[in-house]
Amino acid sequence: MTAGPAVAHDADADPTEIDAIVVIGTRTSRDTTLSSDRATEVMSQSSRSLEQDILQAAGAYRLSDALELVSGSSQQNNRGGFADNFAIRGFLSTADGGGEYYVDGFIANRGSAPARDPATIERIEILKGPAGAVFGDIDPAGRVNMVTRTPRFAPRSSATLTLGSFGTQRVELDTTGPLSDTLAGRLVVAVEDSDGYRDHVGLDRRVYSPSITWRPTDAVRLTYVGQHIHYDSPFDRGVAAVGGDPLALPPSRFLGEPGNGDTRARDTRHQITGDIALSGGWSLIGGVAYRTGSLRGFSADQSRLQPDGRTLWRQRRERGYEVEDLSARVELRGEVQAFGTHRPSLGLKAYALDYLELLNRRNPTAANPYAIDIFNPVYGVSEALPLLPSINQRETRQVVTLYAQDLWEVTDRLTLVGGVRFDTYEQELLKNLTGAVSVAEDEPVKFRLGARYALTDAVSVHANWGESFQLNSGSGATGAAFAPEEGKGWEVGLSGRWEGLDVGVTAFDIEKSNVLTTDPADANFLAPVGSLRSRGVEIDASLRLGRQWQAVANFIWNEARNNDASFATPLALNVPDQSGTIFAVYRSGGPGREWSLSGGVGYVGERSGATDTSGLLLPDYWKTKAALEIALTSHLTFRAEADNLLDEHYAQSSYNSNWIYPGAPRTLRASLRAEF
Secondary structure, three states: OOOOOOOOOOOOOOHHHOOOOEEEOOOOOOOOOOOOOHHHHHHOOOOEEEOHHHHHHOOOOOHHHHHOOOOOEEEOOOOOOOOOOEEEOOEOOOOOOOOOOEEOOEEOOOOOOOOOOHHHEEEEEEEEOOOOOOOOOOOOOEEEEEEEOOOOOOOEEEEEEEEEOOOEEEEEEEEEEEOOOOEEEEEEEEEEEEOOOOOOOOEEEEEEEEEEEEEEEOOEEEEEEEEEEEEEEOOOOOEOOEOOEOOOOOOOOOOOOHHHOOEEEEEEEEEEEEEEEOHHHOEEEEEEEEEEEEEEEEEEEEEEEOOOOOEEEEEEEEEEEEEEEEEEEEEEEOOEEOOOEEEEEEEEEEEEEEEEEEEEEEOOOOOOOOOEEOOOOOOOOOOOOOOEEEEEEEEEEEEEEEEEEEEEEOOOOEEEEEEEEEEEEEEEEEEOOOOOEEEEEEOOEEEEEEEEEEOOOOEEEEEEEEEEEEOOOOEOOOOOEOOOEEEEEEEEEEEEEEOOEEEEEEEEEEEEEOEEEEOOOOOOOEEEEOOEEEEEEEEEEEEEEOOOEEEEEEEEEEEEEEOOOOOOOOEOEOOOOEEEEEEEEEEEOOOOOOEEEEEEEEEEOOEEOOOOOOOOEEOOEEEEEEEEEEEOOOOEEEEEEEEOOOOOOOEEEEEEOOEEEEOOOOEEEEEEEEEO
16 A cells, blocks of 8 residues: 655654555654554544644634545534534534544543644544544544644744734744753743634633653653643624524624623643553553643523514523543553464553533523614623522543454455443532432443455555444433433445545444434523434545645535434534535745645535524535745745635524524735744
């Protein structure tokens, strides 16, 4: 099998651990303790790794920007602007809390976490299908793993200043290099202030990430990464549909109250990972991650639009979420020769979660509607009555996981994989307002199987099947704790890799139960869908012609439907039946005179905007982007870019008919990047 396009080898990388997953961009380094496992990279031919150069070329300022480059993702409700929320192949974790994602192999947003900042990200791995297993987790839809920028022993520093539309000002600093023969350090800092494209909805974001790597010998490596995120912005539920039209209001229209001030998100993370090369081709990898976070503030959230079509009643809320999450893992990997080559791995994972949800609110009434005119908003006039306790609950989890899998290279062409995962957990939900306690305990066992056969040196077929199990947080309108989500699914695919060209076609069919989404009877709560099935076909392609041309293209047909009669629509929230993207980069010039021109267009089809009887549909849209980058000197680069170049008015995502988040209008940015 030839290597995927646009792959560059790092001198320190293990050649047996790279080039299996499709790499989009130029890979400069790979730490196996932070990345996907070997079985995933070999078996999941539909997975992609987005490297730093393609992320920069595409202007990926949010995770959603990056996910546009790969088929199978769809934007979900962003929790008032505070969450990276997405679905993979029609499935997400929760409609409000956000899809769970990994950072360096650890789930990084259990409970509550603010949107990630691109300054700390080296690459993003979109691991799809039942083989999308990161350190033992098996999910038939897939996972996202963001790999952090870590220290290098080669000195390098950069500073970037960005100015943009809506008063955006941003500074990034990144410096790395050796501290001694065995120590290297890195510091990444990002500071951003913006007025935002939504009236009265600015952003104050600060990110600090120090890291140290210790390599006493070639066989031992330990890396510490710290990260603190400071994210302040008004909590913003977007706009309301008028007469079934989600685009009736301008994208700038704010329906909250500026006087409620900013909601403040904080997230602090400490992580230590390491690997030890043992004798006989065996190695031990593992790590520990400890994270604390909070989300606090007041908001005026849309409740219901009155029959006159312009008077909107609102609900005042106060949030006080806190999370403490401790995770650890250790995995033994090896190689055994017996009827071919076996690459077994045995792992132990565990985590302890403490998550407090505190929500006070006051519902509107005819006597006290806390109302606003959506066409002519006047702020600071309407006042809500004093807040009342609504949700005050603490969830704790203790989970231990044992897993084993074997990647068996039967011949040069045939590879098989099998895995088993055993979980034992205790989940307790304490209702502080009533004293009620619910406890769930179980020991589920789940399996995965896969096969890959190389028809030629360039063309291969693959098939994967897997089961999944995932705990759900919180409780519904009745106060009952949610049961775990469970699922099973398969994928089959055909992929071809030639010099500079990679093409993959994958068909999938997945079914899950207890997937959380907006409660159709009460939009203030979540509710489980009895059964949700998603099936479809994906096409992904990437091209690189020499150093000049690079392009990626993708398309998905995805039918995601539920069979729960309590839901007014079978459509999965925010999941289009069709979507796709084309993005290309042209580079030219010699050292110190390089320049590049990039651009792309994305299409998102019509999709459901509500689970209730409104029948709300979000219309399809096209979104374009373009950028020009010029090296002014060997150390200084200028970049100008435009997102939503044609100023399309579109709905990015929705939670219900009254919480629709509009996409950003045309956004211009200019930056200067100095590198040394």
